[in-house]
Amino acid sequence: MNEIEKLFASKNIRITAMRLLIYKFLVQKETAVTLSDIENAFERADRTTLYRTIKTFEEKAIVHQIDDGTGITKYALCEQGCNCEIETDLHLHFHCNNCNETVCLTEYKIPHINIPEGYMAEDVNLVVKGICEKCSGH
């Protein structure tokens, strides 16, 4: 088994040609992608299949959703061993106001967030906006 097959097996995801293609597409992307990015990359594929694949990946913590405030949901690959748990796995995201790309800052975990008793956090989105390293020329 190769790395991808092992990963899929560990998450109980059946391997299909489409899933492999989309996974590889996400791997080579350095920024978060929208559903239409995926649709454009796989023009011949059935849109419902693409959508379902991304949803499966999301349920199995292969990808996570990012709400970067642009109104369009973006997706990025999870790190190895990620379970998308609020306290341990969530990290900052950076949205560049110049190139409009959003990236994961996986090294920068979201710190513990205190909320009032009786409230239950299900998702936390922390997006920093500004100019990314490519655009700032560093």
Ligand SMILES: [Zn+2]
């Ligand atoms: Zn995750």
Ligand SMILES: [Zn+2]
């Ligand atoms: Zn940029």
Ligand SMILES: [Zn+2]
């Ligand atoms: Zn991320």
